[in-house]
Amino acid sequence: MAKLNKSKGLSSLDFESFKDSFRSLDPQNPGLWPLSVKLVLAALILVVILALAWAFPVSSLKDRIAVAETEQQNLLDVYAQKESKARNLQKYKDLIRLMDANFATLLDQLPKQTRIPELVEDINMRGVGSGVEFEDIRIGDEVTREFFIEQPLTISANGDYHEFGNFISGIADLSRIITVGDFKITNSEASADQLPILLLELGTKTYRSKEGVSTDIESATPAGVS
Numbered sequence: 001m002a003k004l005n006k007s008k009g010l011s012s013l014d015f016e017s018f019k020d021s022f023r024s025l026d027p028q029n030p031g032l033w034p035l036s037v038k039l040v041l042a043a044l045i046l047v048v049i050l051a052l053a054w055a056f057p058v059s060s061l062k063d064r065i066a067v068a069e070t071e072q073q074n075l076l077d078v079y080a081q082k083e084s085k086a087r088n089l090q091k092y093k094d095l096i097r098l099m100d101a102n103f104a105t106l107l108d109q110l111p112k113q114t115r116i117p118e119l120v121e122d123i124n125m126r127g128v129g130s131g132v133e134f135e136d137i138r139i140g141d142e143v144t145r146e147f148f149i150e151q152p153l154t155i156s157a158n159g160d161y162h163e164f165g166n167f168i169s170g171i172a173d174l175s176r177i178i179t180v181g182d183f184k185i186t187n188s189e190a191s192a193d194q195l196p197i198l199l200l201e202l203g204t205k206t207y208r209s210k211e212g213v214s215t216d217i218e219s220a221t222p223a224g225v226s
Contacts, residue, residue, distance in 0.1 A: 103147075110148055110177065110209040119176055119206060123155065126170030132159035132200070148207045155202040161185075164200050171204070179205045 085092075120137055127134055140152035157167070164185070171178055181203040 107147060107209055110207050112209060116151070119153075119174075119178075122174055122176070123153075123171065126174070127157060127167055130159070130167035130170055131163040132157040132167050135199075144210070148209055151206045151208065153204045153206065155200070155204060157200050157202070158197050159200065160198055164198070168202075177207055181205065 116139055120139075123137065124134065135156040135158065136154075137156075138154040140154065143150040143152070157164075159167070168180060171180065183203065184201040186199045186201075
């Protein structure tokens with residue numbers, strides 16, 4: 001037990017003498033400092049240098065590496081997209097050729113001239129066959145589109161639901177391409193012994209081709225693929 005106390009006393013004494021060696025240092029003559037003090041100061045300087053090296057160049061390098069990894073992932077994503085487009089390029093071109101041929105066929109079906117009088121006569125015949133009575137057929141101004149010219153017509157007619165259905169079906173059977181857009185059906189006043197007559201307001205459009213229209217899109221390629 002006495003031996004243990006003696007060991008503790010020596011350790012405390014050594015530490016106190018080590019502290020005292022710092023107090024007695026001559027800053028003007030560091031070459032005479034004790035070796036233990038020089039080693040401690042060298043270790044402290046090394047720790048400071050390592051801390052500064054980590055705080056500035058190493059941390060900056062980590063940020064640059066993170067940015068580079070993000071850029072690498074973005075480039076890989078772009079490459080994957082372009083590679084997929086390039087792999088399916090021939091299928092895309094084949095589809096474009098098919099669409100081009102189908103669209104050209106549709107354009108060829110459009111008349112070169114609107115021929116509104118003939119169209120109005122055909123619509124009138126379909127109305128007579130369906131049992132509707134026309135009030136008015138208004139011809140709107142032509143609208144020029146990229147590949148064709150659009151001619152609006154507004155039809156006002158009287159009849160019942162069954163007659164209107166037959167009339168619209170008759171329009172769909174015309175050789176001319178006619179699309180049916182907005183429509184409105186309202187009731188008219190009727191006496192007690194008569195069924196009400198309905199008024200139909202029907203918006204339709206017919207089309208004619210434009211001169212010199214080209215639909216050649218065979219050479220088109222997806223964006224980003226050359």
